[in-house]
Amino acid sequence: MTLLVPFDGSALAEAALIRAVEFGEVFEQPVVAIAVLPEENAAYARERGWIEPDESFDTGRILSRLREQVRDRAPEATFRYERVPRVARAGSIAREIRRTARRIEASIVFVGSDNAGRLVTALSSVGGNVAADRTYDVLIVRHTG
Template structure:
């Protein structure tokens, strides 16, 4: 069994990763991090701080930066990434995360989100879509402290 953390580089994703590492130490479970990158979507990448305003989209650069961020927080975590089409919606990204959760036999998915799991969830919420899967437990991290 593993602990899975969807990671987009945000402060909440960092907090979720930190929590997963803490749980992993207590429960002696490994941590797997998954980043999902929409190919060629410069706007999406800039909104998440993956690239600067003057940089062009480059998957390897983005993945390298995310991997470095993960390694700084969780050196022992396994880092994986998946590519989705440029116009991928939240459902496509969530599908990749759920697929990774099943493949890695995740016991808990740690989601850094300020809106996942609320009674009313936006249709475009990746966190809400991942939290809806009943094959694993979900821990929602809503605060960075």
């Protein structure tokens, strides 16, 4: 079994990654961090801080930065990525995370989110959509400290 962390480089994703590594050490489980990138969507990349306002979209550079972030915080974790279309329909990022969770037989998905799992979630919440899948347990990390 494997521990999966959806990773977008945010402080909460980093906190979830660190928590997953701690669990992985205790339960002797490998950790996989997954990034999902909408292809050539510079606005989405800027919103997440993946590129600067004047920087062009470069998939390789973005993945390199995310991979380095994962390596800095969790050297033993595996980094994976998936791509979705530029104008991804609502839920397509969460769908890729869920597919990966099933493919790698994740036992726990560690979601860094300040709103996933609440009774009412936004329709566009990746964390909420990932948390809704019943094929794995979900640990929600709501604090960076």
